[in-house]
Amino acid sequence: MNDATASASGGAGSVPLAAGFAAQISYGDVRELRGPLLIAGAVDGVGWDEFATIDMDGGERRHGLVLEVDQDLATLQVLESTDGMSLGGIRIRFEGRPLHVQVGTEWLGRVCNGRGEPLDGGPPVTGTASLPVSGWPLNPVYRQPPQEPVLTGISVIDALTTLVRGQKLPIFSVPGLPHLTLATQIAAQATSGGHSFRVVFAAMGLTHADIAYVRDRLEERSAGKELVLLLNAADDPVIERILTPRIALTIAEQLAYTEGHDVLVIMSDMTSYAEAVREVSAARREIPARRGYPGYLYSDLATLYERCGRVKDHDGSVTIVPVLTMPAGDITHPVPDLTGYITEGQIVLAPDIAARGIYPPVDVLSSLSRLMRSGAGKDRTREDHLDVAAQVLAAMARARQAAELAELVGAAALSETDRSYIHYRELVETGLFNQGRDEIRSLDDTLGRAWAALGALPEQELTMVSTALLERYLPHREGRP
Structure with missing residues (x-):
């Protein structure tokens, strides 16, 4: 009553x-x-x-x-x-x-829980406006195509799966791999070529040890008023986990489209978010769909992922990097499966690569950025970028075949060309892919490492790069076959 x-x-x-x-x-x-x-x-x-x-x-x-x-x-x-x-x-x-949140530049440099309440000992966050956390529908007519790179300082990403302003590019991982380390490294290092750049990091379902790591790793960027941290712990209420990414995206939209910043939103772990959605669905006694998740999981994820992009007559942009773990490494699990339908590529981490001591353990042949051609190449990154990336990937595919053949017949039975591909894989993994967890590499350094690895191959094998680029960038060209 x-x-x-x-x-x-x-x-x-x-x-x-x-x-x-x-x-x-x-x-x-x-x-x-x-x-x-x-x-x-x-x-x-x-x-x-x-x-x-x-x-x-x-x-x-x-x-x-x-x-x-x-x-x-x-x-x-x-x-x-x-x-x-x-x-x-x-x-x-x-x-x-609906639920509204106060937004504005006062969020920058703050550390809050998943509901936006301060964890840093500071006063409650106030803002210059109040916006609904569910966001406003964006007329597709006003969307601008992504076309400029976001450089992370991580070679394997910048060279082969370039992130573009306004893109949504997820990281697919397996429990036990350093996906959180990679996400925090991206948050700490990413820039957008001289534009005003800000980061919103939304953590969902993390342990307190992981939260402490994220805070320590991102302390410098937070102190520089370039970062917003929203941290939802595993023992926090499950409903807060559903709210956290929506608050993060609302803050990011205001920083981008009102303040004019390029904003990178990192959301980890989206599998924890989806499990929270499943728990609420079960409490509502809804009929479950695949693996107990509700049938509306696709549209629910889309309401988050689609809140990115560039908008006509606005200087800023929102770029989204969701991080998710695939239970048992199953890429057909509903969360990675549906995420793959909505987003524009994926960065896949692989246990076998991590077992060889390579960080970040990116499986480059399973990874791609569908918008890379819009954000890389002449006048955006470097004239040779797209061609050298294609050649590195093609050579990696051939090197994998050569390595499998060597396991069957022995390395001594391989042709000289096949042995050069195996040597190439060692060079590219140790020289280009493997990187320190706090190491920042420029794009010129990254592409230089790629060319150095390609230099191990006979020149006639480099069919995806023009002669002009070979003459300009391939090292030690004299005396090559």
């Missing part, structure tokens, strides 16, 4: 979540508590995705989002979980609008 008493206090109670309207009706008919969900009855005029404040006996205040409305019943997901709540003594005030 509802109480017609209006509450003037409103507010989200947790800055930077934006305050509500001046008057709200308080409802006290709570029918059920089910996992992270609260079922309220006898509600009127409540809409889907509406934000609510939950007042408990003793003065504690929690917050919720409306997931479903069925006649006079409203199902809410409680952001702080329903632990410690009982059916009696709960009153709910609906805000009359």
Whole structure:
């Protein structure tokens, strides 16, 4: 039953979540508590995705989002979980609008939890505007094609799977591989060719040890007011994990399209996010689809990944790098499978490469950036970039075949050309792919290493590079066959 008493206090109670309207009706008919969900009855005029404040006996205040409305019943997901709540003594005030977050440059340099509450000992984050965390639909007519590179300082990415401003390029990994190390290295080193560059790092479901590592690794960039950290721990409420990437993207959109920065959003780990979506779906007793995930997982992920790009008449851009772990290394698992449909390529990490002591352990023959040709080459990176990348990959494919043949018949039975490919693979893996975890390489250094590895091959094998480029860049050309 509802109480017609209006509450003037409103507010989200947790800055930077934006305050509500001046008057709200308080409802006290709570029918059920089910996992992270609260079922309220006898509600009127409540809409889907509406934000609510939950007042408990003793003065504690929690917050919720409306997931479903069925006649006079409203199902809410409680952001702080329903632990410690009982059916009696709960009153709910609906805000009359979706959850909003305050945005602005005040976020830069701050470390917060997944709901945007400070973890760095500073004051609550305030902003210059209030925006819905679900974002606004973008008219495709106003989208501009990505066309300029984001350089990470990591050779294997910059050379072979170039990240482009406005792109969404995920990292596929396996539990136990250094995907978090790679993600933090990208966050610490990435730049966009002289443009004003900012990073928003959204961590989801990390251990406290991993969170401490991320904070330490990114401390320098955070101190320079170039970074926003949103950190959701594994023992934080599951609903917060669903909220974290949406808050991160809302902050990024304002920094990009209002402030004019190029913003890189790194989201790790999207598998933890998808598991949170599955847990809420199970609590709602929805019919499961593949492997227990809800049937709307594709559209749910798309609402996050598609919030990137460049917009007409705006200087900034939003680039997204989601990081996800493939359970049992299965790339057909729903999370990587659906992510691959939505995004523009992938960077795949492989255990066998990590076992050879190579960092980052990128399987270059399984990785690609579909927008690389839009952001690399003459007038963008370097004139030889695309050709040398194609040649490196083609030679790696031939080298893999030669290595498999050597396992069958022995290296001594191989032709001289096949042996040169095996030697080439050793050179390219140790000289180009393998890199220090805090090492920054310029693009010229990266491409120089690629040419040095190609120099191990007979020149007649370099069929994907023009003669002019060979004469200009191939080292030690004199006396080659």
